[in-house]
Amino acid sequence: MDYRLIHFNCARPTGEFTFDNEFVHVFLAILPRIFSDADTFEGIHWHRHGLRQxxxxxxxxxxxxxxxxxxxxxxxxxxxxxxxxEDMRSFVYNGRTHPSGMRRLQEQLDRSQGPGFVMWWAPREERFTMEDGWERLTHLRENGSSPYAFSLDQPIVRPQVA
Known part of the structure; x- marks a missing residue:
């Protein structure tokens, strides 16, 4: 069985979620370039995005x-x-558009809910919903890192291929 890394992250902007909010303005401006880069990055299998009210x-x-x-x-x-x-880190920290764009937004994030980023290893054929990601993030916030839901600060080694 081959495994891939799944990541789920949430950013809650400070202020109201309107076009007048600097986070919303900048985020929407850079998003098409980040999506384009993700679509051509060999280390990413898929990506999806949404809002959780x-x-x-x-x-x-x-x-x-x-x-x-x-x-x-x-x-x-x-x-x-x-x-x-390594592929995820390369895109997030060394990619063409993601690092500079996200640095611009750091000061405009509400971090009061705890970590906003979670990862886990999953068999390649397994599929997940955004709600599955939210459940993993909630688990990390409540229980800390584990093989079920871990942080970038405490990564779990990829399971061995069976």
């Missing part, structure tokens, strides 16, 4: 607006499947 309902990122401010600020979420931890 405070009431737990999911929205496709393409249908994010109009967003009613009375819903509360959503978590902007990404999930991706990677060939390896």
């Amino acid at each position: 405070p009431d737990g309902r999911w929205r496709d990122l393409g249908d994010a607006f109009p967003y009613a401010t009375d819903l509360g600020v959503p978590d902007v979420c990404t999930m991706a499947g990677w060939a390896s931890l």
